[in-house]
Amino acid sequence: MSAAVVARLRAAGCVFAEDEAALLLEAGGDLDALVDRRVAGEPLEQVLGWAEFCGLRFAVAPGVFVPRQRTRLLVREAAALARPGSVVLDLCCGTGAVGVAVAAAVGAVELHAADVDPVAVDCARRNGAGSVYGGDLYEALPAALRGRVDVLVANAPYVPTGAIALMPPEARDHEALAALDGGDDGLDVQRRVAEGAPDWLFPGGWLLIETSGAQAPATVAAMTRAGLTARVVADEELAGTVVAGQLPTA
Ligand SMILES: C[S@@+](CC[C@H](N)C(=O)[O-])C[C@H]1O[C@@H](n2cnc3c(N)ncnc32)[C@H](O)[C@@H]1O
Incomplete structure (x- = not known):
């Protein structure tokens, strides 16, 4: 050394x-x-070109969001709901780490992933994140997926615009603004994810969104407005919070 x-x-x-x-x-x-x-000040993972997440190694290009350890909670909750053969959609996929880690934990799922950032889409493809689409949320998806998704995971941006300046420089200077900025209260993208989810979920299917403890009630409210039955899951050790919402079966 x-x-x-x-x-x-x-x-x-x-x-x-x-x-x-x-x-x-x-x-x-x-x-x-x-x-x-x-x-x-570039994040170590972007300099190396890879990040470790859930025991797996993921390619990370400059500017792409580096998977955070707290997001293991999202993986854990999604993996508990999915079964071999489930249709899993990783929306706002970044490197694709969440969907790939769920697939690794569950076995053979039908994995789909989407992101608006072409660099992230390229990373997710390199990381084997299933069928990967580029574009704005659900607009990126093939119509054939409508009504078929068993487990929809989303770690969408949720930092309030005013809090971006308070983030560590590694994040605010080296990850794309679109990966971080969730609008005035941080929930703009989450609300759109929740609103659109019922059209894509199979009856009884689940939407899981990573959020913060403080924002969880608003995330629950967005899912409830969309017709889902939602609950909050928090893990102190991982410092993670997830809201899980289920579409009624009938
Ligand atoms: C917080 S990062 C999470 C990335 C990844 N899910 C993870 O946990 O590592 C949010 C991701 O959402 C994507 N994104 C932001 N707005 C989007 C939109 N309107 N449609 C699709 N993806 C979007 C960003 O490009 C970024 O990759």
Whole structure:
């Protein structure tokens, strides 16, 4: 391990400088260029080109949202509801990590994923996120999927616009604004996801949305307005919150 690399990373504020140095060395290529990018504040995962999530490795291109550990709760809840053969849709898929991790946990599901960002769509395809579509929420999807989805997962952007400036620079300067910004109260995209879900869910199917503890009541309200029966699931250890809503069977 190069002491000089560790020293540069530490001086730049990297808490796990030794671990990061080892990963950057392992990555191969132009080490100085990689360290320069990291020292300039780019997320480690974007510099390496991959992120670990749920024990799997996912390609992450510059600008694409890096999967967060709290999102393991969304995977866990979705995997508990899906069965082999279920139709699973990962809306706002980013790298596709959520859908792929659900599929890995459940077995052979029919996986679909969609994102508005073409760079994310490319990542999700490289990560094997099933059939991957590009476009605005449900507009991206083939009509044949309508009414067939058993489990719809969405980690849509939910940061209120005014809070973006308070995010760590790694996020606000290096992840696409569209991956973070959820509008005035953070729920603009979630509300559209909830409103559209009944058209795409199979009767009895589930919509699961990652949210924050503070925003959960508004996420529940959006699902209730859409005709779903919703409940909140929180996990303190993961610092994660998910709202799960079910479409009535009849
Ligand atoms: C918070 S990131 C989550 C990515 C991924 N699901 C994850 O958990 O790692 C939100 C994603 O939603 C996508 N997105 C934002 N608005 C969208 C829209 N109107 N239609 C489709 N995708 C959208 C962004 O491009 C971004 O990839």
